Amino acid sequence: MFSESKPDKASDFQINTAQLILSEMASQAIADGKRWFPDTGKNLFFMIACMGGEAGEAINIAKKIERGDTTYFDKHIQHDLREEIVDVFTYMLNVVHLLDMDLIEEYYKKRTFNEERFGRQK
Numbered sequence: 001m002f003s004e005s006k007p008d009k010a011s012d013f014q015i016n017t018a019q020l021i022l023s024e025m026a027s028q029a030i031a032d033g034k035r036w037f038p039d040t041g042k043n044l045f046f047m048i049a050c051m052g053g054e055a056g057e058a059i060n061i062a063k064k065i066e067r068g069d070t071t072y073f074d075k076h077i078q079h080d081l082r083e084e085i086v087d088v089f090t091y092m093l094n095v096v097h098l099l100d101m102d103l104i105e106e107y108y109k110k111r112t113f114n115e116e117r118f119g120r121q122k
């Protein structure tokens with residue numbers, strides 16, 4: 001969405017648009033979670049644990065690439081890794097909802113913090 005040639009900070013229009021899109025995706029993920037996991041969809045620990053589990057599945061694929069068992073250029077590996085990243089994102093949307101947080105706003109706050117911490121010229 002933001003390339004290196006674009007301004008360092010998104011415009012208010014871009015932020016508002018991203019918030020709307022993310023909100024719509026979150027509503028869908030939450031509705032799915034209620035249907036798919038009726039007993040655990042509102043359990044913050046469960047949702048965070050699932051998000052971590054999916055990240056672990058992505059790490060396991062990355063491990064296989066790193067040790068040379070396969071490469072990212074393998075179409076099946078690309079497919080599987082991308083699916084795991086989407087799984088992480090889906091659970092993250094549920095966690096964001098349960099924490100009642102504005103992910104876009106929090107992202108920019110944290111980005112500013114990280115820029116001050118890591119972005120200085122060395």
Ligand SMILES: [Mg+2]
Pocket residue numbers: 054057083084087
């Ligand atoms: Mg998965």
